[in-house]
Amino acid sequence: MPPPIIILHQTQLGQNIGMCARAMLNCGLDQLRLVAPRDGWPNPAAIATAADADVVLAQTQCFATLAEAIADCHHLYATTARPRHQAIPVLPVAEAVQQIRAQPNSTSSDQQSAILFGPEASGLDNNALSHANALIHFPTNPNFSSLNLAQAVLLFGWEWRRAQAQPIAHSVPLTAAPKKELHNFLNRLENELEQAEFFLTPELRPETLRKLRSLFTRTQASEQELNLLHGVITALKKT
Amino acid sequence: MPPPIIILHQTQLGQNIGMCARAMLNCGLDQLRLVAPRDGWPNPAAIATAADADVVLAQTQCFATLAEAIADCHHLYATTARPRHQAIPVLPVAEAVQQIRAQPNSTSSDQQSAILFGPEASGLDNNALSHANALIHFPTNPNFSSLNLAQAVLLFGWEWRRAQAQPIAHSVPLTAAPKKELHNFLNRLENELEQAEFFLTPELRPETLRKLRSLFTRTQASEQELNLLHGVITALKKT
Numbered sequence: 001m002p003p004p005i006i007i008l009h010q011t012q013l014g015q016n017i018g019m020c021a022r023a024m025l026n027c028g029l030d031q032l033r034l035v036a037p038r039d040g041w042p043n044p045a046a047i048a049t050a051a052d053a054d055v056v057l058a059q060t061q062c063f064a065t066l067a068e069a070i071a072d073c074h075h076l077y078a079t080t081a082r083p084r085h086q087a088i089p090v091l092p093v094a095e096a097v098q099q100i101r102a103q104p105n106s107t108s109s110d111q112q113s114a115i116l117f118g119p120e121a122s123g124l125d126n127n128a129l130s131h132a133n134a135l136i137h138f139p140t141n142p143n144f145s146s147l148n149l150a151q152a153v154l155l156f157g158w159e160w161r162r163a164q165a166q167p168i169a170h171s172v173p174l175t176a177a178p179k180k181e182l183h184n185f186l187n188r189l190e191n192e193l194e195q196a197e198f199f200l201t202p203e204l205r206p207e208t209l210r211k212l213r214s215l216f217t218r219t220q221a222s223e224q225e226l227n228l229l230h231g232v233i234t235a236l237k238k239t
Numbered sequence: 240m241p242p243p244i245i246i247l248h249q250t251q252l253g254q255n256i257g258m259c260a261r262a263m264l265n266c267g268l269d270q271l272r273l274v275a276p277r278d279g280w281p282n283p284a285a286i287a288t289a290a291d292a293d294v295v296l297a298q299t300q301c302f303a304t305l306a307e308a309i310a311d312c313h314h315l316y317a318t319t320a321r322p323r324h325q326a327i328p329v330l331p332v333a334e335a336v337q338q339i340r341a342q343p344n345s346t347s348s349d350q351q352s353a354i355l356f357g358p359e360a361s362g363l364d365n366n367a368l369s370h371a372n373a374l375i376h377f378p379t380n381p382n383f384s385s386l387n388l389a390q391a392v393l394l395f396g397w398e399w400r401r402a403q404a405q406p407i408a409h410s411v412p413l414t415a416a417p418k419k420e421l422h423n424f425l426n427r428l429e430n431e432l433e434q435a436e437f438f439l440t441p442e443l444r445p446e447t448l449r450k451l452r453s454l455f456t457r458t459q460a461s462e463q464e465l466n467l468l469h470g471v472i473t474a475l476k477k478t
Contacts, residue, residue: 028380141267154390
């Protein structure tokens with residue numbers, strides 16, 4: 001099974017990216033992706049704090065949008081200090097790790113999971129969260145729960161590494177399509193709804209699209225199921 | 240049971256002390272002690288990185304020597320990236336936490352444990368290690384094991400917090416004396432050996448004293464047992 005990819009979304013400080021890389025490598029993770037880092041990429045401040053984890057930074061990929069960063073991933077877990085998003089299941093980090101490990105390989109390709117971490121000050125916004133299959137919660141002190149970015153990355157990596165020594169609890173029959181197939185479907189759905197003049201109140205449109213994305217993300221649909229959904233749209237248009 | 244005390248030995252950067260305080264409070268730990276921090280105490284750089292964990296810094300105690308810092312503690316665990324000290328048992332952090340939780344309260348006082356973390360660049364020297372009842376090892380990536388100071392403190396705290404949700408595995412019949420009683424004994428032993436012209440080669444004296452300290456530390460002697468050892472010395476002197 002491929003280890004999870006760590007994705008840092010709109011990180012502000014390069015030094016935090018470096019500290020995340022170090023924490024990742026401490027736990028044997030080396031696949032790092034960035035989405036729209038504030039100060040651009042590459043960033044010398046990251047190299048300074050990575051200690052000798054420059055092997056991680058050297059292969060780090062940078063993307064303009066979250067959708068591009070997760071296009072080839074199958075499952076996205078978003079970390080949050082405040083699990084308040086109603087439509088997405090919330091898992092303590094240790095359970096999330098067990099779920100990731102229980103995902104079987106499909107016959108054609110591995111099921112790639114990615115873990116998403118938000119910007120330092122604000123965390124992930126609802127738009128980013130709507131891409132997630134599940135939210136990861138770190139059960140820290142409820143009176144002082146806010147983790148530094150690299151600390152959160154470390155705790156995920158630590159739990160991942162910890163779990164490698166344990167047997168896999170169970171296996172879920174699930175072969176989700178790559179996210180790019182889901183995005184194709186969602187984009188088509190949006191276009192079709194546009195043409196159907198579904199968005200009568202323009203200011204509600206973003207929120208409506210987020211709800212749809214979150215809903216279909218939760219299905220963890222396979223490629224065959226997405227084809228089915230495409231067929232449903234095509235069929236409905238004919239009525 | 241009192242939560243463990245975190246002791247930072249000869250920490251160089253105030254910002255790291257602040258990050259340690261934040262990581263501690265994330266995990267519900269709030270007893271912090273410093274031994275000879277390089278830049279003195281209090282240190283504004285610590286407050287800047289502690290986020291809102293200033294409650295921890297406000298009650299942090301600062302000591303000139305390690306012996307003073309642990310005088311009222313009963314068990315000292317030292318963290319190390321390179322567990323190479325032959326005479327001291329080494330425990331993975333999760334096992335160390337179980338051992339600490341298994342220590343019973345004595346009738347007169349709680350058994351207080353403390354966790355020792357060394358300076359950023361070099362880690363703990365042999366002199367400091369010789370005070371430890373056991374060494375704590377963090378099973379990170381063997382090819383990239385060096386943890387940032389606050390990351391190590393976080394992982395200890397995380398494992399401590401994680402364990403609170405689990406039943407205590409077993410209980411060890413052990414009521415170690417406070418360290419100050421052990422130090423009294425070791426100081427007396429050194430004086431007696433001095434008088435007995437035991438230290439024929441002056442340059443070997445520090446290493447010999449470290450070995451003795453490590454040996455007697457490992458016994459986890461109770462006050463009654465230390466009294467017995469005092470009696471042994473007194474008796475031997477009469478022969």
